[in-house]
Structures are given as structure tokens and as C-alpha cells.
Amino acid sequence: MSTKNATVELDKVVIKFAGDSGDGMQLTGTQFTNTSALLGNDLATFPDFPAEIRAPQGTVPGVSGFQVHIGNTEINTPGDIADVLVAMNPAALKANKNSIKKGGTIIVNIDSFEKRDLEKAGYETSPLEDNSFEGFNIIESPITSLTRESLKDSGLDGKSIVRSKNMFALGIVYWLFNRPMEQTENFLKKKFKSKPEIINANIKVLHDGYNYAETIQAFSSSYTILPAKVPPGTYRNIMGNQATAWGFMAAAEKANLQLFLGSYPITPASDILHELSKHKNLGIKTFQAEDEMAAICSAMGASFAGALGITTTSGPGLALKGEALGLAMITELPLVVVNVQRGGPSTGLPTKTEQSDLMQALYGRNGESPVIIVAASTPANCFDWAFEASRLALEHSTPVVLLTDGYLGNGAEPWKMTKLKDLPDIKPLRIDGTEKDYLPYAREEDTGARKLAIPGTKDFEHRIGGLEKENLTGNVSYDPENHELMCRLRAEKVEKVANFIPEQEIIGDANTDLLVVGWGGTYGHLYSTVSKMTQESKKIALTQFNYINPLPKNTIDIFRQAKKIVVCELNRGQFVDYLRAQFPDIKFNQYNKTQGLPFTTIELAQHFDNLLNK
Amino acid sequence: MEETVAPPLTHKDFTSDQDVRWCPGCGDYAILSAMKKALPQLEHKKEDYVFVGGIGCAARFPYYMNTYGFHTIHGRAPAFATGIKLANPKLSVWEITGDGDALAIGGNHFIHAIRRNIDINILLFNNEIYGLTKGQFSPTSKKGIKTQSNPHGITDKPFHPGKLTLGANGTFFARVSDTNPKMMQSIFLLAEQHRGTSMIEILQNCVIFNDNCHSDVTGKDVKQDAQLHLEHGKPMIFGKENNKGIILNGLKLEVVTIGENGTTENDVLIHDAYTEDSTLHNMLTTMSLPEFPVAVGVIRQVKDMTYDDGVIAQLEYEKENAKFHSVDELLTSGDTWEVKE
Numbered sequence: 001m002s003t004k005n006a007t008v009e010l011d012k013v014v015i016k017f018a019g020d021s022g023d024g025m026q027l028t029g030t031q032f033t034n035t036s037a038l039l040g041n042d043l044a045t046f047p048d049f050p051a052e053i054r055a056p057q058g059t060v061p062g063v064s065g066f067q068v069h070i071g072n073t074e075i076n077t078p079g080d081i082a083d084v085l086v087a088m089n090p091a092a093l094k095a096n097k098n099s100i101k102k103g104g105t106i107i108v109n110i111d112s113f114e115k116r117d118l119e120k121a122g123y124e125t126s127p128l129e130d131n132s133f134e135g136f137n138i139i140e141s142p143i144t145s146l147t148r149e150s151l152k153d154s155g156l157d158g159k160s161i162v163r164s165k166n167m168f169a170l171g172i173v174y175w176l177f178n179r180p181m182e183q184t185e186n187f188l189k190k191k192f193k194s195k196p197e198i199i200n201a202n203i204k205v206l207h208d209g210y211n212y213a214e215t216i217q218a219f220s221s222s223y224t225i226l227p228a229k230v231p232p233g234t235y236r237n238i239m240g241n242q243a244t245a246w247g248f249m250a251a252a253e254k255a256n257l258q259l260f261l262g263s264y265p266i267t268p269a270s271d272i273l274h275e276l277s278k279h280k281n282l283g284i285k286t287f288q289a290e291d292e293m294a295a296i297c298s299a300m301g302a303s304f305a306g307a308l309g310i311t312t313t314s315g316p317g318l319a320l321k322g323e324a325l326g327l328a329m330i331t332e333l334p335l336v337v338v339n340v341q342r343g344g345p346s347t348g349l350p351t352k353t354e355q356s357d358l359m360q361a362l363y364g365r366n367g368e369s370p371v372i373i374v375a376a377s378t379p380a381n382c383f384d385w386a387f388e389a390s391r392l393a394l395e396h397s398t399p400v401v402l403l404t405d406g407y408l409g410n411g412a413e414p415w416k417m418t419k420l421k422d423l424p425d426i427k428p429l430r431i432d433g434t435e436k437d438y439l440p441y442a443r444e445e446d447t448g449a450r451k452l453a454i455p456g457t458k459d460f461e462h463r464i465g466g467l468e469k470e471n472l473t474g475n476v477s478y479d480p481e482n483h484e485l486m487c488r489l490r491a492e493k494v495e496k497v498a499n500f501i502p503e504q505e506i507i508g509d510a511n512t513d514l515l516v517v518g519w520g521g522t523y524g525h526l527y528s529t530v531s532k533m534t535q536e537s538k539k540i541a542l543t544q545f546n547y548i549n550p551l552p553k554n555t556i557d558i559f560r561q562a563k564k565i566v567v568c569e570l571n572r573g574q575f576v577d578y579l580r581a582q583f584p585d586i587k588f589n590q591y592n593k594t595q596g597l598p599f600t601t602i603e604l605a606q607h608f609d610n611l612l613n614k
Numbered sequence: 615m616e617e618t619v620a621p622p623l624t625h626k627d628f629t630s631d632q633d634v635r636w637c638p639g640c641g642d643y644a645i646l647s648a649m650k651k652a653l654p655q656l657e658h659k660k661e662d663y664v665f666v667g668g669i670g671c672a673a674r675f676p677y678y679m680n681t682y683g684f685h686t687i688h689g690r691a692p693a694f695a696t697g698i699k700l701a702n703p704k705l706s707v708w709e710i711t712g713d714g715d716a717l718a719i720g721g722n723h724f725i726h727a728i729r730r731n732i733d734i735n736i737l738l739f740n741n742e743i744y745g746l747t748k749g750q751f752s753p754t755s756k757k758g759i760k761t762q763s764n765p766h767g768i769t770d771k772p773f774h775p776g777k778l779t780l781g782a783n784g785t786f787f788a789r790v791s792d793t794n795p796k797m798m799q800s801i802f803l804l805a806e807q808h809r810g811t812s813m814i815e816i817l818q819n820c821v822i823f824n825d826n827c828h829s830d831v832t833g834k835d836v837k838q839d840a841q842l843h844l845e846h847g848k849p850m851i852f853g854k855e856n857n858k859g860i861i862l863n864g865l866k867l868e869v870v871t872i873g874e875n876g877t878t879e880n881d882v883l884i885h886d887a888y889t890e891d892s893t894l895h896n897m898l899t900t901m902s903l904p905e906f907p908v909a910v911g912v913i914r915q916v917k918d919m920t921y922d923d924g925v926i927a928q929l930e931y932e933k934e935n936a937k938f939h940s941v942d943e944l945l946t947s948g949d950t951w952e953v954k955e
Contacts, residue, residue: 220629
């Protein structure tokens, strides 16, 4: 007879899966996430893994973690610290010592706490045997040996058996949070389609883990998190890089253009290339180039030949693309460059997040070379911003830089899906074929943008290039006054984009004691902090920027109404310096972090309180 | 259906309204003229030609052609050409480059375009010098020559454009000099007809910074002895008296005189440009003075799948075998859930 313990309802919970980089923690975390998403929980995830594919086994630098925050209310961050930690070895425990709530539950794989394992993690004695984790609810589970026991008759070799132990851990957590196992079973059946013995083994271990948790009575109760109250509609769980890819696909379909991606693999942007290269059935052409320069140049070639040309990269790649981006700017070709930002400078922290490429996006080219810059602010809205970046590029004949970051790109959240018919049409700025005496650099009055004539169109043969061009004709011109005119016209074209974008919004009362200003991927943490402080009756408001260049026209009005302003960003103050240059009479405070990690709501709240009390 | 027959295109149709700004006496003029005469002999419509240049004297070529053209950035022209061709495989894409553009800053793009065998034509104007930046040595400059940037004589060893092409598994390599307009025209036509990356090295003279750099090959009085004109299926015979030939002696090529030491025309190698094995093509490509004549004409022309054909074939296959046919269907595929009012 099943002796199911009492089930306790929770509003939200933060769970972290941590283990060696070969332990399959990313997969385990993703499975828990997808199952919870299907149950209707709101959620946010934070995968945090080393740059090395297999860092030295069992060491702290080799720990791979996946944090997920699920709830029956709105969830905007992956949580500051975990309520439940799964630690597959001592290194995982050590690495997360400070990211677990006091009194929280820690499930450890006790089989990997032998002397040798402890040494690798830099422990002289087991932290479970001294009072390092006093006050925590430690569940010592022999995960490896029970997995071996579970599969002893499976016919699998020892290595494959041990590799399944993440499913045992997942089974335990599924029981603890009352999750059904069907989603993961289906996933395993699909992933190992041609290896039925692996499917069966993993499913067996998953169930055995579940049953083990139920049997040991180590947990005083199991928990459940009811579905979140969210607007009606069809939802799916989506990661930022996937949403970016899909946003481009939607844009191409709405613009009735072929989509061309030129890209070179780079962390953490490669998943956009992977995702788009899956969808050749929709006519998408992806070109894995020989380097970053060839990637952007091929995209520009495709754009010149009539496609929606895009290229995807991260910081170091944007540096390499700089010269070509300048050519896109002076030739006035539509192009979208995605920079999934990571910790820099140089190779920096490839798998960690940062917002430190803003200045590079704004100014990282020779000459007077302004481009449109937009930034996504949640994993799911990467879809919207990829779409919007494409719209701006095509309708304003200019390159657009779309900034996302590692946290958005790898993070996941439920997404209420859009239907294509609900998205605006994109009207690429093209000749209609009736024009007499085509002038490649004649401009539309409202946008200041030029109309493209695509190779293959009779009687519109013309040349474009990187030498300064004469106004209207586009012929090479070294005339001093013409150069000044062209610099102005190109800059004005970007400035005029402000007439075609919505006003900047403020969350909360504009007449506030403290206006929190953010941009891009910090939205979740800033919003959570500000809304909690608002509930505590503090006079605080938030404005999060997605349009960076140009800024929305009402930006200055928002700043004028606030008593104090603090600009928060994951760099040393790039956006705040940009704002200071534009609005020299406004006083901006700043709050910055460069740890390769997102903000925590705790540190934000503390800082905002200090500012409010000053 | 009404059909109007457009008058045939002439070289004038391909002349743009821009003043040509190469130095007087530059070899580029002859190449431009040969190109304008060659194109009307092809079947493409004028609007389907795209000329792409990188940076350098040669790379300004697109401005002077009344076709679609893109003057891009240093070394990257192959990548632009690749994007153009992939986006619209119907276009006839010509990349015009120089020895600095293609082999120094653009070396990587050059070999990768050839490796993929994308269906574009590359004209490499090889004058063994940087012209536009005023006379520095290039990756093809002969060892020892004195230039602005190494007045004591360069110590670099030069690249060999033909060897690079064959090393990257090129399917088409031809060499021609800017002093031979007829041969240029015929090679341009063969290059365009070849499916794949057609690489043409043009021995081009820079009248200002490296004058006469190819004179020992192209000079009027020496060229018959200094050049071997290769044609597929024809014996490798050359010389003022038309009595010299190339034979294979063991693993090496050798110049022989027909009629001497019992050598007959039958002993001379017959050029096979179409053979896949590049061994002999490599040897012919690297023949140099004074021991050998320099090979001109089409040295290698072999059939292989082009990159663009491969890409399109894969797209077509995936379209036919697709589970979904629109972005809407993709969005709703896989695991989704419904939230009701």
C-alpha cells in the first residue's frame, strides 16, 4: 500500500541541479522545466556551466548547474538562491554552498563522497560529517549504487549504467514536487529512438528514483505547485536563442523574403545557427562561414541579392564584424546582427552573461557610423525583438544590431504564442519597377531611407560600395561637402527611426522617488525587485529600455519626472554614460555588476533601499 | 504570346558612365575591355550579372561595368559573392581581386570559396605588388625584389595562386596574360560555362610599381618560347619553331625538342584538363622559367557538385519531406499547453 505523505501546496520554489559537467545536469534541469511548463507553472531558468566541455572531473571549476524557479504566480527570475539543491558530488555542493537557502533541502549522491572525490573538490573531510551544513535538510542518497542495482540485469555496460544516474536524481525530484513522468518518458523515447535498451534503462531508473523517494520517508512531505494564473492562450516553453531564431523566421515570412543566415560558431550564440539550420523545409538558407567576417559578408551579399540577411555572434565576433558592419551602414543595406553578449573583454567568460558590448555596438566602427540598436529583455521576447530588428532593417534600409545575452539566450520561460496573422506586415523598401532613372541613394521623405533594386531586375543595374558616394546617384565622390551631407543624411535616417517606434513605458508611477532604469536582459530581476518594493508601499518605478539607438522620443520626459534615477546594468556603466551624454542636465546614479552573473533581487533591493533612504 | 526580340548585347551595353581611374598604361584596361567583349557572347541577361570587388586597384572593376556591382571590403569579396550566389543561384557572379586582396588579407576566404566549389568566377589580377597603397610587396612578389616596405629586398617566399587553387581542390584553374585579349575572352567564356569556382590568374602588369614584372613571360619577342598554351586534347607543343614539347620523364616534366634524339610529336604529352587527378595539373601549374615555359590557358577543368547546387538540392528535399510548411505550424509543434479563461 502506498503511504503517500501529505502534499503541501507551495506558491513557488527554486530548484538547482548541480553536478559534474558530464553528469547530464543541463538535461535533467531542462526535463524538470519542460514538465513543469506543461503543468502550467510560470518559470524562469538559469543554466550555468563551465566553458570547458569536460572540465577536470570532480573539481569545482567543472561543476555544471541548472537553476529553475517555478511558481503559481508570475515568475520573472530564476531565483536568487535555491530551496532545493541536488548535488551529484562534493564539488557541486561546495560550488553552491552560498546559493542554497538556510534550512533548505540538499539531495546528495552519497556514493560520490569517497575520499578521492572529497580531495578533488578540495575538502579534507566530508562537509556532511562536520557542521558545515548544519540546519540544512540533507538527504544522503546512494544514487550511483541504486542506479547500478536498478540496471544490473539490463545488459548495458557499466559506463552506460552509471550515465543514467541523472534520471534517478530526476525521479527523486519528480516525486518531491509531484510531477508526472510522461513528458520525460516521451522525450527519452524520441531521443534514443534507435536504442530501445537505453530508453528502457532510463525510464526504469527514472521510476526507481521516484519510488525510492516515496519509500525512504526522508521527506516530511511532497509538494505541489499549482498552475500559474496567466492570460488564456496556447503556451510553450521556449529558450531565448530559439525565440530569436523563430522571430527571424516569422519576420521573413511576413516580409515575404527568403531568410539567409551567415554565421560562425561562437558561445553562447551558436544555438541560433543550430535552430535555423534545422528548418530548411521552410526555405531558410544557413551558411556556416569560415570566419566571423565571412559570416557577416555573406549575409550582406544575400541582402544585396534580395534576402533578409542576418548574422549571429557574440562579443569577440562583433569586433571582427565591425568593418563589414560599417560597409552595411554606408551602403545602406538591410542587415540584422545579433550579439548574444557574454563576459568580456577578449575571450573573457564565454559561458557567462554580461551587458558589456553596448559601447561596441554603438561606436565600434571607423568613421561616422550610427546603426539602430535594439535589445531583448526576456527569453521569450527575443522573438519579438528579432522580428522588430528585421522590420527596422528592411523598412529603413540599414543595419540593426540586436543585443541579447547569455542569460536570455540560454534561459527559458513559458511563451504565449503569437499567430503570424497577428503580427504586422513588414514592407521591405524596394523599387516597384516603374521608376525612371533609378537613383540608388534617393531617399524616402519620412524615413530618409533608400529604396533597393535587386540584382536580376532589368534596367536597374547600379553599383554600391564602401567609398563615399555622391548623394542620390551613389557614384564615388570625394567632394568635401558631399561627404558632410552624406554623414548627416545617414545619421538622420537612424534618428528618424524614433518616429516609427512606440513611446518608452514606465512600470509604476512616473512621479516616483526612485526610477530604476535598465536595458535588455536585466528586466526580470529589476521588475521582480521593483514590484516587491512597490507592494511594500515604497515609491519606486521601473523603465526598461529595448530601443537603445535611437531612444524613444519621450525618454527625457520620463527622466524629468523622477526624483532620483538609478541605472542598473551588468557592466561598468555603459548605458548610463550613453544617457549622460544625451541628457547632460539629468543626474543619474548607477549600479553595476561584472561577475558574469545576473543581478540578484536581494542585492538590488538593498541598493534601492539605500538610495531611497539617503 | 507576344515575343519581342531584344537586340543582341554589345560591349557598349556593359560600359558604365563612370570615368575609369586606373593609371594610363595599366594592364587592367585590357582586362576590362576583354570582359565587355566576352559577356555579350554568353546567354545571361545583362541584369543577371553581378561584379564583386574587394579592395585594391583590381577591385574597383565593378564601378566600370554597367551591371549590378558591389565594391566591398579588403579580402572579403569571396564571402559577398557566396552570399549573393546562394541567395539567388540564377545570377552570374564575378569576383575581381588582386594578389594582395585574394592571397594576403583574403587568403582564408579565397581557399574556402574554392574548397566549397561555389559557382562563381574569380579573376585574380596578379601583378606581384600592392598598387593602391603604393608599392609594398605582396604574397606573390618574387623573393629578393626591393619594395617600399622592404627596401633591402624581401625575404618572404611567394605564394603560388595555382598551387593554392589546386591545394584547395579547385575544379577550374586557368592562367592568361593581360597582353592576350583573345585568350582572355575565350577563358572568361569557359570560366562562366564551368559549374563551380572558376579561378583565373591574370598575369597583369602594374606600370607604376612593378613594371614589366611578367615581361620575361609575356614580352612580344620571348612569349612563344616562354609560354605553353594549353588546350584540352592538344599536344603540349610550343616555341618559335613550334618544335618544343613537354614530356613526362619518370616523375618529372621535361622540355624536349621534336626531331632531336629521336623525339617525335607522339612522345609529347596531350593535355587532359578534365582528369580528376591533379598531379599533372600541379606540375604544369608550377612550371617556371628558365627551365620551362609558363603554362597559360585552362590547366584544370573538372566536373564536380557545386556548393550552391548542393544547398538547393538539400532545401528541395527537406521541403518535400517536411512535417510542417509554415512558421505557424512550427510554433505549435511539439509540447504546448492550453490555458483556458
